[in-house]
Amino acid sequence: MTAVQKRIVINKIALTLSTLSALIALAFLFWILGVLVMKGISALNWNIFIFEGAPPGYAESGLKHALVGQAILIGMATAIGVPLGILAGTYLSEYGKNSKLAHTIRDISDIMMSAPSIVIGAFVYAVVVIPMGHFSAWAGAIALGIIMIPVILRTTDDMLQLVPGELREAAFALGAPKYKVILSVVYRGAKAGILTGVLLGIARVGGETAPLLFTSFNDNFFTTDLNAAMPSLTVTIFNYATSPYEDWQQLGWAAAFILSMFILGLNILGRVILFAGKKGK
Amino acid sequence: MIDKIFFNFTRLSALLILVIVAWIFVVLFNHSLEAMNTFGLDFITRDEWAPNLDKFGAYAAILGSIISTTLAMLLAVPIAVGVAIFLSEIAHDKIKGFFGVSVELLAAIPSVIYGMWGLFYFVPIIRDIFGGLGIGLLAAGIVLAIMILPFMAAVTRDAMNTTPDILKESAYALGGTQWDVIKDIIIPYAKAGIIGSLILALGRAIGETMAVTFVMGNVHHVPGSILDPTTSIPVTLANEFTEADSSLYFSSLFGLALTLLIMSFVVIAVAKFYFLRKARRAS
Amino acid sequence: MASIIDIKEECALHVRDFEFTYKGSSAPSLKKVTMPIARHSITALIGPSGCGKTTLLRSFNRMHDLYPGNSYGGEIEFEGRNILTPKEDLIQLRTKIGMIFQKPTAFPMSIFDNVAYGMRLQGIKNKTELNDRVEKALKDAAIWKEVSDRLKHDANGLSGGQQQRLCIARAIAVEPEVLLFDEPTSALDPISTQGIEKLVIELKERVSIIIVTHNMQQAARVSDYTGFMYLGELIELGQTEELFVTPKEKLTQEYITGKFG
Known part of the structure; x- marks a missing residue:
């Protein structure tokens, strides 16, 4: 050969x-x-959306409590993470730029993005749960919000930097103050990118279980009390799947399916928006 | 005036991330002081974890974390590199697009689902083949490998894709085969990026909780074989945090959390600041 | 109708009714190109960007085959056979027909290993033979003096002009019959460009050369024959001096006098 x-x-x-x-x-x-x-x-069946959790063996048991709890937790986490992330990303792209501080913040948030989420849970337990004396939706939302910030921060930073400098200069030339240029020109130019970042950020925290285990904890019943333990889909999946009861395991699979579709949907939507935004230019 | 307020808002938000990270370290450190003062180095070198006796040695959990991630890396790295090669060099455009997006989407599936699948579908297989409980280090390593695979393959592919076409063409123009080009040009060119990507995936695997909590068991003993159930840092935290009933127990769990944070921080920092930065500079 | 000179000397390659279609495109990018390439001489291809000169060049070593879906028509004769057939051994073909690219493409390895790469692919393992041939190739590429004391150093430490000469050394080390140059000086400064041009002229003693250039002066300086291409067709092929002084086609004249392109 x-x-x-x-x-x-x-x-x-x-x-x-x-x-x-x-x-x-x-x-x-x-x-x-x-x-x-x-x-x-x-x-899957309609009962899932109608009934809250019940002891094993009950026919009338569902996931309403977990679905609503999940929505509340994600909504609150978004309300915490998105504004802070976007503002911080704005600082990096529009003010900090290549300064040492900006680079340090980028580096640290990059590490944060891959840091173990269960550690964030332990941290929030120490600073929120212990002082309050009990688990709460607040604690869970804060943990998720902390995980969300670096994701939003980095995409906002990247997306704002893609907005051409001439656009800013043109607005400055008209005499607009910097904050107006950012709000009305830069944000508008990076709209699709920021939106994608937000969707991916929500998808990222939506699947988190570990940081909720000892912050929002879990509850088998419907609640909207933000000062009390709050059920979530992810922790419910964990509890039901590791239980010995077949009907709970079934509900666990249903919850897993709904959660995955939600997260895949957000990911796909994010890509579509980014793609459409690129194509439009 | 408004300009200044806006600027300060953005700057405070940006500084907040540094504050949070520092705060996390301080809080974890403070809360683990009691355990550190009580046990000293024994905390990480002894494997007796006995809440009823108020004795806490994290050796088994630390070892479990190291072995399960090592096992996962051994299984995932060759396959992930193979997938990355397939995606960047072998697959035709259409397959590349479809498969590439599938891999990225699979990386987004919550890890709790990988863990659940592992418990119901993979543990029985291990039980059938090797006997025993099925749950343990082997199951944890395999499920962790599968969970980390999409992310690892996607970032490794991205690193390989930084190789300029013209460089590959030059090797083809000398009569190289596809494999010659992959091993002599792409892998050496993208070496720093590939290693960085693999280590970054390792950093994620160390801190992964849900994929392993289902299938690891939670036994604070140094395992006799990889078929034995044992524990790891995240598994212990997930299982015991809400059960801790003494301040020393809590403090020991915070000590574990701090250990985990430091381990993953170091690994991720090495990946990001050494390898991936070097890769970015080169390209 | 194209005006194609009838080359009396021996030909290295013969392109006949050649057509090339990129994947997914309905019309061919090269249309019925017929062109003899004289042996041991330099043929330049000029024309406005998008005219197909690089596409034609990359057909000679079947570079287009790296990207599936492209299709060839007609024939390119080399060493008595049509190299466009599916059974053509592309590895053999590419060792006989070498290529130099628009940008220097030093491989991520040492200077020595770069030059030895093609020989090693052919299975040459003998240290003395490798050493001798690497030295000879580097001397022929007029870069030996600059690198002889640092053969083990990373090739990416060299300047752009040095890297391009290294790439030429790498290509000639496997002793090809034909060398394809794809705008080899477009990324280089004027002095490096001069060096490369001088080298190209020296090389024609041993290999047949086809050079694509966007620079008409360069074509005039180095080549023996020049082909002018426009919109995928070869409009005119002639001796370089004649083509630039007394072009036969109106389009050629308009192009070389700067009326378009």
Whole structure:
């Protein structure tokens, strides 16, 4: 066998192995997705949206409490994380730029983005739950909000930087003060990007379980009391799935399916908006 | 006037992130002081974790974290690199687009779902093949590997894609095969980025809680084999934080949280500031 | 109708009724191109951007095959066969027909390994042979003096002009019959450009050269034959001096006098 022939054979083997690993990965991931869809859809029914949690064995049990709790937690986390993230991103892109402080903030928030979320939960437990004396929706929302800030901050920073400098200069040339230029020109130019960042930020925290375990904790019943423990889809999935009761496990699959569809939907929507925004230019 | 207020608002928000990070470290440190004062170094070198005796040694949990992430990396890295090669060099455009987006979307699926799948579908398989409980280090390592795979493959592919086409074409123009180009040009060119991406995935795996909590068990013993149930730092935190009933118990859990934060902080910082920065400078 | 000179000397390549269509495009980007390439001489391809000169150049070593979906028509004859057939061995073809790109493309390895790369691909492992041939290639590419004391250094530490000469050394080390130059000086300063042009002229003693350039002066300085392309067609191929002084086609004249492009 000549050297060239040998290379051709090695090439075939290596490419086959790569393709094989891609197929293996795909098989596992679609296995998980398949199970999620099959189990989830078969467990779905109207009762889920009508009834709150019930002891195992009750026919009239559902996920209303967890769905509403999840919505409340995400809504509050968004209200905390989005304004702070956007303002901080605005500082980095419009004021801090290449200063040392701006770079430090970018670096730290990059690390924060990958930091263990359960640690954030422990932190919020110490600074919110202990002083309050009990678990609460507030604590859960604050934990999620903290996780959200770096995601929004970085996308806002990146997206604002994509707005061409001439646009800002043109607005300045008309005599507009800087805050007006940012609010009316820069934000408008980066609208699609910021919106995508917000959606991805919501998707990111929407799937978090660990930081809620000991902040908003869980509750098997419907509640809107922000000062009390608040049920969430994710913690409910964890509790129901690890329970020995089959009907709870079923509800767990239904919750897992609803949660995944919500998060995939947000991710897809975010991409579509960004793509449409790019195309429009 | 308004200009100044707006500026200060944005600056305060930006500074807030630094404050929060510093605050997290301070709070975790303060709350773990009691455990540190009581146990000293024993806290990380002893494996006796006995809440009823108020004795807390985190050795088993730390070891469990290290072994489960190592196992996950050993399984995930070769496959993730294979997937990245497939996505950046082998797949035709249409497959590349479809498969690439699927991988990115799978990376967004909440880890609690990977854990749930592992408990119901993978643990029984391990039980059937190896006997025993099924839950333990092996199950945790595999589920963690599967969970981290999409993220790892996506960032590794992005690193490989930074190789300029013209550089690849130059190697083809000398009679190189696809594999020659991958191993001699793309991997050396994107080396820093690839390593950085893999380490970043490692940083995420260390702190991952839900994918492993389902399948690890929660036993504070150094495992005899990878089939034994054991624990890891996040698993212990997830299982015991709401059960802690003494201040020393709490303090020990905060000590674990601090240990975990430092471990992941260091790993992520190495990935970001050494490898990924080097990669960005090169390209 | 195109005006194509009849080359009396031996030809390295012969393009006949060649057509090329990019993936997904309905019309061919190159239309019925017929063109002889004289052996051991320099043929320049000029024309406004988008005229197809680089597309034609990249057909000679079947570079387009890296991106699936492109299609060829007609024929390109090399060493007595049509190289456009599916059974053509592209690895062999590319070692016979080398290529230099618009930008220097030093591989992420040492200077020595860069030059030795093509030889190693062919299975040459013998240290002395590699050493000798690397040295010879570097000397032929007029860069030996500058790098002989740092062969083990990373090639990316060299200047742009040095890197481009290194790429030429790398290409000639495998002793090709034909060398394709795709705007080789477009990323270089005037002095480096001069060096590369001088080198190209020296190289034609041993290889046949096709050079795509956006710079008409460069074509005039280095080439023996020049082909003018426009909208995917070869409008005129002639001896360089004649084409620039007394072009036969009106389009050629308009282009070289700067009326468009």
